[in-house]
Amino acid sequence: MKPPSPVDGSTLPDTAAERAAAPSGAPDILDAPPPVEPGPAPRRSWRDRFGHPARRPLLLGLAAALMLLIGGFGAGGVLVHDPVLTNSPLGFWRYGHGRELASVLMYGGVGLMVWAWILLGREVLAHRARGRAVLTTAAVWTAPMLFAPPLFTRDIFSYLAQGGLPLAGFDPYAVGPEALPGIFADNVHYFWQDTPAPYGPLFILIAKAVAWVTGDTIILGVVLMRLALLPGLLLFVWALPELTRRLGGRVSVALWVAVANPLTVIHMVGGGHNDLLVVGLLATGALIALRGRHALGIALVTLAMAVKASAVIALPFLVLVWAAHMSGSQRARIAKAIAAGLAVFVAVFAACTFAAGVGLGWLPALSAPSMIVNWMSLPTAVGEFTHTLLSALVNVPKQPFINVSRVLGGILLVYIAVRQWLAARDGGPDAVRRAGVVLLATAVLSPAMLPWYVSWGMALVAATAWSVRALQMTVFVSVMLTICYYSNGEDALYNPPYLIAWGLVAVLAAVSLVRPDPLRLSAGAWQRPRQEFPANIVDGAEQRTS
Template structure:
């Protein structure tokens, strides 16, 4: 083995009658050649030898998303580059249709590249560094693209600009402040107060101020907002290897699931959603708790909650980890850890609220997302289904059905969180895993669900062991979630023929993860190695 010491030759004992060849005197005229110096590994080796076909295929897909996004994405009302220029056709009529088609082609190629990379990960032909290099190559073009499949970044900038002009972002919507920031906000959110926490208001206000100093350049505003959100991605990548080992998973597989995932590349990075900050702070906080840095852990997850309230669900699970590191009976340990955790929470949350110069108006503003009505939310979907089913019998509006289903869904959500918390009372890694389950339940059972909400729990659950069948379902769900919104940010959830066609493609991609020839088109198919035992 490479770490064993080299054996030294020994002389035979005197009178043994044998002669060991290694004891013969070496010729003095011929010097022993020295070993050649070790060659420095090339750049590709230092990057982990990522699979070239997957890397360049995904990079090309991202370039298509960039080019198509300038005409078919969440474009500016007054684009400083395309408006009143020969390239303006790209945003209207046939040009817009072609730009949108390029975006869909980019999504298909990105999905193909992700599946190809997944096969390499499952076969253990690439490691975590290769996956990370590939994912970052895919992200580079979308860093400078217009918002993809959303217009939320314009809302962020407008909500950050409101306090700069003397408005309370928790009291009024962007329409109270006419101008370039408001012009680009989606009409649905024009009169809606900010549903985000004081930390995010502070971040958005800071970058809105920079944008104003640069002449209210919205292109700079969008790119800068996206880069700030990517701080959360950097935190997630930094903690993922160690946290994955603590949770029993494989770092390379976890990176493929949560970083190289098209939902991350296109929706979270391309869309610039603040959920990236949430998952980054959450992952660092969970790792700090496992490493017995409990004050830091509570502080970090409090900051995640001060970005989006949903992250607060993880706090009681971190208290259990803290209690598990104390001595005494469980009730006594729980009280001590809970009291200390509440103290840290109050100090951090009060500090960031004062720094943002806002009040607790955020709490009533949390109801804003419930204005979204779509069936991705399980309770909302059940309410809509029941209304449709009984429409011929009961003459009533849809909203009462939705309201009742949401109340039942809220009760079920509280029960799930409470059960997961109680099952996690032994603390340690199991508490982190169950926190991920609770966050996933929040995303699915809240009154409103958007595709990127599922990243809250998946950022944690990506780090646990996975079965091959589970990974196929992951591919299907991720790729299907990619297209439930149109490239310009409008919802596609009620275009049933479109959704069915996309589901068929997503199912084909999921099958091809384990079967390189999913349709059986080859005459003689080589027996593919089983990856079921390699997935975890």
């Protein structure tokens, strides 16, 4: 006999297969309360409408977001010449002790955001926070980020400059921002000054439109660029609940992992990265394809690829989803689906290229990120570590070790992708899940990796079933990725004391997710038995007892 639901007393499916087969009249995917008996409709409070979010994590996360917003004006990706703060009574916030205080406020905000996220995660694991509550809480945390200076990055200035290049008559795939005179190029990080845009034609079109509307008002440009990327987050939030149902996960867990995550709130929104568009189009395209509208699904993922090329990895898996609905032998079905998918891809991508008024010069520019050398990329880390060991014995250059390990990493990535594609030949939700796995592998095994790259795979993997141990690992990785760059966008990956300190915070956060008082600091904690959440608490991975 199945246990009653913690909300309405009904029974819950034990397995992902049973959940997938549940009747369409089941409770709404956003965990809405069950229908009430006929009679006068009760008066609903605002908390009813927004899912009864827990006050403590909501308010703590809001306080953290405001700390990041205020601190960002002094210690974030600030302008070289700020037209508001420079030569004003508030100018002290950007210099000397003022900037140090701003930095303390920002890193304190990160820590408080992580704590709020953990508290929200406990509510989710204990079935006290449903999907709508998680979404409401994440929205409150995210709203202040829309108006903050760029946080932990300066990439948004590169976007604006790349949009300004075609307006000034330059090809953004042939020259870097340094060719553009004016305030946009002045604020681009020196590393990217002479680098052509590595982004697809759809994003160049968006950046061009924002730069045209903005003119030389760069503060307005930052805000408008965020708003232009916001539809990606909205698409993701729209698609994730149903995608989660189809992939066997639990909505509140998926939203907590992918939307309320500090990496999303602080980096993706606060940093203003165009990966927001990628994840929204990826998730929406995958869901539309699973609904049976295969051409539209492939078109949407093609649009994601027209923002960042990495999204192309999902297309062969959506072809398999399409093939499963065709007639004939498996080979014939896959061949027909490849032909149809290729036709959709060419038409959509050509339309984006024509609309943006650019050519295919961005393909050679895709090698630009490989100039980044950091150990977050697994092949680069192996090359650096091998060189460090051998350099103790003999003086040899580092780059050949990195080049060789990157080639081996590329071979391993191709092997993983082919194996996953062959295993997904039956199509269906499993093909989408495997696409997410390959996208995650792409982020880790590419020549260069940046924290927000993991969002590509998480856009799909977040919708699958999670174990508690996997959630704890996600907490640790998310915290480390959030702080591996300094608040002003500079690399912090080679600062051991800094990383060790935050590593301890990340471990404490991961443990705290399932152990409310891991340090035994509360009164009488040493006399009470230690309480932990059971390991089988997550739907899709749990084992229920009768």
